[in-house]
Every structure is written in structure tokens, then in C-alpha cells.
Amino acid sequence: MSFEIAKYYGRILLHSGRWGPGVVVFVLIALIPLGNPAESSDIASGLFFAFVVLGTILGRQIGSVDGSDHLDMVAALADGHRRLHRIRSATSWCLGALVALPTSAFAIVSSTTGPIATFGLAIVLSLTGLSVGATGATVLHPPVLRNNSLAVLLSIGYIIVLIVLPQVQDYLRTLENQVTQKPLLVLIACIGVWVLMTEFASRVASRSGFVS
Amino acid sequence: MTGRRQHLELGDEASGRLRTVLSLTEVSLRTRSTFIVRDVSLHLRQTELIVVSGLNGSGKTSLLRLCAGVRTPRDGTRSCRAPIGYVPAGISPLPLTPSRWLQTFPRERLTDPRLLLEELGFQGKFDRPMRELSFGNRRKLLLAELFSSNADVLIVDEIAAGLDHAGISAVKRLVKRSQERGAAVLLADQETGIDWNETRSYWMESGSLAETAERPAIIQLVGPVQNLEAMRDSARELNFRVV
Numbered sequence: 325m326s327f328e329i330a331k332y333y334g335r336i337l338l339h340s341g342r343w344g345p346g347v348v349v350f351v352l353i354a355l356i357p358l359g360n361p362a363e364s365s366d367i368a369s370g371l372f373f374a375f376v377v378l379g380t381i382l383g384r385q386i387g388s389v390d391g392s393d394h395l396d397m398v399a400a401l402a403d404g405h406r407r408l409h410r411i412r413s414a415t416s417w418c419l420g421a422l423v424a425l426p427t428s429a430f431a432i433v434s435s436t437t438g439p440i441a442t443f444g445l446a447i448v449l450s451l452t453g454l455s456v457g458a459t460g461a462t463v464l465h466p467p468v469l470r471n472n473s474l475a476v477l478l479s480i481g482y483i484i485v486l487i488v489l490p491q492v493q494d495y496l497r498t499l500e501n502q503v504t505q506k507p508l509l510v511l512i513a514c515i516g517v518w519v520l521m522t523e524f525a526s527r528v529a530s531r532s533g534f535v536s
Numbered sequence: 537m538t539g540r541r542q543h544l545e546l547g548d549e550a551s552g553r554l555r556t557v558l559s560l561t562e563v564s565l566r567t568r569s570t571f572i573v574r575d576v577s578l579h580l581r582q583t584e585l586i587v588v589s590g591l592n593g594s595g596k597t598s599l600l601r602l603c604a605g606v607r608t609p610r611d612g613t614r615s616c617r618a619p620i621g622y623v624p625a626g627i628s629p630l631p632l633t634p635s636r637w638l639q640t641f642p643r644e645r646l647t648d649p650r651l652l653l654e655e656l657g658f659q660g661k662f663d664r665p666m667r668e669l670s671f672g673n674r675r676k677l678l679l680a681e682l683f684s685s686n687a688d689v690l691i692v693d694e695i696a697a698g699l700d701h702a703g704i705s706a707v708k709r710l711v712k713r714s715q716e717r718g719a720a721v722l723l724a725d726q727e728t729g730i731d732w733n734e735t736r737s738y739w740m741e742s743g744s745l746a747e748t749a750e751r752p753a754i755i756q757l758v759g760p761v762q763n764l765e766a767m768r769d770s771a772r773e774l775n776f777r778v779v
Contacts, residue, residue, distance in 0.1 A: 328642035331640075332640055332641065335632075335636075336630060336631065336632065339631045339632050340631040341631070390628070391627065393624035393626055393627045393628060394624075394628065394630060396604070396606045396624050397622055397624060397627070397678075399604075400605055400620045400621065400691070401619075401622075401643065404605045530608050531608060
């Protein structure tokens with residue numbers, strides 16, 4: 325049933341056309357490293373940010389593609405808002421992951437050096453970016469956002485992220501050709517944070533009693 | 537089908553052993569200062585039809601959402617042993633055509649929803665976006681989806697909202713058929729005066745639920761009536777409500 329609901333939300337998103345702006349922004353960000361042939365590690369770090377954006381937009385759009393009445397209908401089917409929230413968050417991550425593989429492959433093939441050696445790194449960084457974006461987006465669903473204190477915390481969190489981003493970018497550039505270990509650990513940590521945040525948000529969603 | 541719940545076999549009605557499919561026990565729901573639902577206990581068994589009536593703001597919708605599992609009670613317990621189908625009072629249109637929505641909504645079908653739509657008197661177009669449908673036709677679409685599904689507990693908010701006479705008659709038949717296949721039905725209804733042939737009916741007021749032994753009938757006086765006040769008095773003596 326979870327898979328069927330995920331498929332259903334994927335279809336609503338597809339037909340809503342809401343993926344359009346997200347894809348345009350993603351392509352533009354991804355084109356910056358692709359349009360300027362560079363070291364493959366630079367391209368990989370560029371993809372990280374492109375996938376942060378994609379993860380955020382996909383997660384946010386799936387979370388708000390339907391009104392609260394329809395959300396209730398599907399929540400009854402999914403055994404409550406808590407489970408439905410998990411399904412929707414996972415759907416956005418999986419959709420992003422589907423994009424990660426071909427994009428990483430294309431990006432590395434377009435690079436000037438080390439296409440094979442850094443292919444793994446590009447995928448790992450793309451998925452890491454996707455997890456970071458999905459972590460932010462999982463709390464941007466309307467039933468969760470109704471919690472005012474959470475909305476304040478989120479705003480503070482995003483300001484901190486904006487301040488930290490340049491340092492993150494510098495760090496990613498130093499990861500050159502470290503295909504294993506460090507980046508992989510970062511990916512696992514980011515997926516862990518995403519799962520925890522989704523669980524927290526699903527609890528808030530089930531308690532919010534969201535009504536439009 | 538739905539989550540971890542299993543479909544139930546129909547119990548032995550003759551021996552009165554119909555299974556309880558949905559239970560609320562001393563359930564409450566409240567904001568910081570106000571009770572929305574207060575100490576409500578409700579048990580729904582297979583083949584039963586329960587109608588909850590009440591004025592606007594009495595807590596009917598919140599009660600139904602609790603029953604459907606889309607709200608978590610603050611106090612008390614809820615247990616459900618069967619797949620649930622829930623239809624809210626309205627729905628904002630999705631970016632799909634009715635035809636595609638019926639195909640993609642993730643629920644197994646017992647019958648073709650298009651046949652039920654025909655029975656309900658649906659007037660919309662299947663291949664046009666849902667946003668082009670009127671409120672009534674959108675409601676019929678939701679009801680056709682629900683009654684064609686294999687859900688064992690059917691919960692419908694504001695059952696008569698947006699429906700014409702033909703639609704209401706059709707819904708009555710669909711409810712009856714669902715009961716016959718063993719489903720339990722829970723409806724919320726405004727004071728429409730429609731007789732749903734329910735097993736039990738409840739009156740909801742300020743979040744509390746009271747069983748009504750007999751639903752008060754509603755008489756609607758239409759056209760020129762001689763001695764209106766005398767008629768009103770007689771109706772009140774007979775415990776009818778006059779609108």
C-alpha cells in the first residue's frame with residue numbers, strides 16, 4: 325500500500341506541473357559546473373548544491389500538492405497522517421535519487437579529468453545533497469508548518485544553513501578523489517538526519533489536526 | 537489491503553455475532569481551552585449504519601476524522617480492525633481528470649465506479665480536469681470512488697451536501713448494498729430530515745454524543761397554509777420539528 329500511495333503522489337505531482345520550476349532551477353544550477361569544464365571533484369561539489377535544491381523543491385511540492393481534505397482521505401487509507409507523511413517524504417527522496425544517477429554520470433563524463441574515479445563521489449555527493457534538501461522539505465508540509473514554534477525554529481535553521489554553506493562548499497572541494505569513506509560517512513549521516521527529521525515531522529503532522 | 541489491516545469475513549448475523557470493526561472509547565479531542573469532542577464512546581459493528589447529526593460546529597467532522605484515524609485523540613483509545621474509506625465534506629480539485637483519478641486512487645475496486653457515477657446522476661465529463669466539475673459532481677465522484685471500493689468501514693462527512701434528490705436516493709441504495717456485503721457505515725448529516733434507515737442515530741452537541749431513540753422528524757411546510765400557527769403547535773405536540 326505504501327508503494328501504491330507513493331506512486332499515486334508521484335502521478336499527482338507529475339500532472340500538477342509543479343515540478344516545472346524545480347526542474348528549471350535544478351538544470352540551471354547543474355549547468356554551471358557542466359558548462360565550465362573543470363575538475364570532476366568541482367563538478368561533484370556543484371552537483372551537491374543542485375541536489376539540495378532539487379530535494380527541497382520536490383519534498384515541498386509533494387507535501388503541498390493537495391488540499392487538506394484530500395490529504396485526510398489518503399491519510400485514512402494510509403492508517404494516519406504519521407505514516408502518510410513518511411511515505412510522502414520517502415517518495416520525494418526516491419524521485420530525486422532517480423535523477424541522481426544519470427545526472428552524475430553525465431556530469432562526470434563531461435568533466436576534464438578522472439571520469440571513472442570520481443563517478444562514485446559524484447553519486448555520493450548528489451545523494452547527500454538530496455538528503456539535505458529532503459530533510460529541510462520534510463518539515464515544509466502544511467500540516468507540519470501549522471506548528472508555530474517549529475516554523476520559528478525552521479527559519480533560524482535556514483539562516484544558519486545559509487551562513488554555513490560557503491564553508492561546506494570549500495570542504496567539498498577538498499574531497500577530491502576520496503571516493504570512499506569520508507563522503508560515504510557524510511552521506512550515511514545525512515540520510516540518518518533525514519530519517520530522524522521525517523519521523524519528528526510525521527509526529528507533528530499527526531498531532532496538528534490540520535484543517536484548511 | 538489498507539496498511540496492516542485485514543479484510544474481515546462477515547460474522548454470523550443470525551446469532552448476533554457481528555464483529556465490532558471500529559471502537560472509540562472515552563475519546564476526547566481539545567484545543568488548549570475548548571473541548572471539540574468530549575468523552576465519546578462509539579462502537580461500530582459490521583453491517584451497521586450509524587448517523588451522527590448536529591448543528592454546525594458541534595464536532596461531527598472532528599468525530600468522523602477521529603474515527604477515520606486522521607486525527608489522534610488527546611485522551612481515550614481508538615481501535616479499528618478493518619480497512620477504512622473516508623470521504624470529507626468537500627475536496628479541492630486535483631490536477632487530474634475524473635477518469636484518471638479513479639484509475640490512480642490507490643484502492644481495490646469491487647465494482648466499476650463509472651456505473652455508480654451513472655446511478656448517482658453524475659453530469660460531468662470524465663476527460664476534463666476535476667476543477668471544471670461542480671461541487672455536487674465532485675461529491676458524486678468521491679462517493680462513487682468510496683462505494684466502489686473494498687473498504688469495510690465507510691465514513692462519509694456531510695452525506696447529503698451538494699446532492700440532488702436523485703443523488704440522495706442513489707446514495708441510500710449504495711449504503712444499503714454496502715451493508716449487505718458486510719461493510720459498516722458511519723455518516724454525518726445536517727438536519728436534512730432524510731431517513732437513512734439507520735441502525736442507530738446520535739445527536740452531537742458541543743462535542744458530546746447522545747444516542748437518539750428516534751430521530752425527530754422534520755416537517756417542511758411549503759405553499760399557502762391555512763392556520764399556520766395551529767399546525768405548528770400540533771406538530772410540536774407530536775415532537776416534530778418544523779422548518
